[in-house]
Amino acid sequence: MTRMTARLSVTAAAATAPLLLLPWMAGPALAHGAPTDPVSRVYACSPEGGAANRSAACRAAVSANGAPFTAWDDLRVAGVAGRDRQVIPDGRLCSADLPGYRGLDLPRADWPATRLAPGGRLAMTYASTIAHQGTFRLYLTRPGYDPAKPLHWSDLPTRPFAEVKDPPLTNGAYHLSATLPKDRTGRQMLYTIWQNSSTPDTYYSCSDVVFPAKADGTARAAESARATESAGAPEAPAGGRPARTPVAGSSAPAAAAAATPASDGTPGTPAPDAGDGTPVAEATRPDAGPSAPLVAGGAAAVLAVVAGAVLVPRLRRRRPPSTG
Numbered sequence: 233m234t235r236m237t238a239r240l241s242v243t244a245a246a247a248t249a250p251l252l253l254l255p256w257m258a259g260p261a262l263a264h265g266a267p268t269d270p271v272s273r274v275y276a277c278s279p280e281g282g283a284a285n286r287s288a289a290c291r292a293a294v295s296a297n298g299a300p301f302t303a304w305d306d307l308r309v310a311g312v313a314g315r316d317r318q319v320i321p322d323g324r325l326c327s328a329d330l331p332g333y334r335g336l337d338l339p340r341a342d343w344p345a346t347r348l349a350p351g352g353r354l355a356m357t358y359a360s361t362i363a364h365q366g367t368f369r370l371y372l373t374r375p376g377y378d379p380a381k382p383l384h385w386s387d388l389p390t391r392p393f394a395e396v397k398d399p400p401l402t403n404g405a406y407h408l409s410a411t412l413p414k415d416r417t418g419r420q421m422l423y424t425i426w427q428n429s430s431t432p433d434t435y436y437s438c439s440d441v442v443f444p445a446k447a448d449g450t451a452r453a454a455e456s457a458r459a460t461e462s463a464g465a466p467e468a469p470a471g472g473r474p475a476r477t478p479v480a481g482s483s484a485p486a487a488a489a490a491a492t493p494a495s496d497g498t499p500g501t502p503a504p505d506a507g508d509g510t511p512v513a514e515a516t517r518p519d520a521g522p523s524a525p526l527v528a529g530g531a532a533a534v535l536a537v538v539a540g541a542v543l544v545p546r547l548r549r550r551r552p553p554s555t556g
Contacts, residue, residue, distance in 0.1 A: 264305035265360035268405070270346035270422055270439040273326055273336045278304035284344040297335030305361065307333055312434040316425060323382035325423065326438035336438060341379040341419060345440035351414030358408060358426070363401035366428040370394040372413055373421040383438065388423055416443045
């Protein structure tokens with residue numbers, strides 16, 4: 233009788249375990265993401281950032297943080313609802329005022345960065361683990377921005393130079409396309425806000441970028457040139473392709489979402505070199521990023537294990553195997 237009772241308990245637990253997991257699977261915590269191209273500070277300095285996470289800036293950020301940036305895709309604040317400038321204080325824009333990311337606010341001019349061309353096309357890869365609705369707003373610091381000072385809201389224009397609503401999740405990432413302002417030179421900050429509409433969360437990220445002093449008329453058209461930071465280039469996330477410099481003539485991903493171009497921006501010709509000796513980082517390819525279908529498959533595997541073993545001490549987010 234005791235053995236039969238135990239068998240019935242196991243069967244009942246196995247049958248109800250998937251139902252107990254459903255709220256966890258559908259919760260807002262799965263709406264993770266961050267830019268990998270142009271590489272964001274949090275991704276470059278994460279354990280998955282490759283050689284970039286060994287740069288002087290990243291070492292200083294981790295030291296100031298007191299812990300590594302393992303959760304590079306979880307820099308989010310709930311309940312902001314568009315009140316970004318009221319909720320996130322000056323000097324803490326890169327960390328979104330979250331203690332677990334405070335190292336990202338260090339004011340210094342040697343963060344791993346991505347080379348872009350003024351007036352050229354921006355092809356952003358925003359890696360994410362699951363599709364969610366929401367709007368991306370892209371800001372570029374004003375001319376005269378000083379990277380050696382903390383980032384303030386006054387360093388950013390009031391209006392974004394591009395806004396993309398509900399882009400599709402393709403190969404584990406959102407691909408955003410926009411025209412860059414044509415009046416930027418030197419080091420600047422690309423600040424991205426992703427306000428979810430299907431969850432209460434808003435994500436924030438800082439991507440350091442470098443514009444050449446002069447555009448090279450013979451450079452490749454419609455393609456931002458990217459070189460490697462002296463510390464090295466970050467690797468692509470699990471499931472993505474290895475980081476590499478874009479080849480001449482390559483176009484933006486077919487799944488790129490159309491963005492509202494800058495009012496003063498016109499397509500330009502990117503330069504292969506900044507021309508000012510500023511070190512920059514090679515960014516992850518636009519098609520890099522974790523694979524959403526594989527993540528879904530991983531979740532199914534978790535359910536299968538739960539049904540067989542019954543006891544679940546804790547759930548860990550799994551990263552998909554490499555597809556590249």
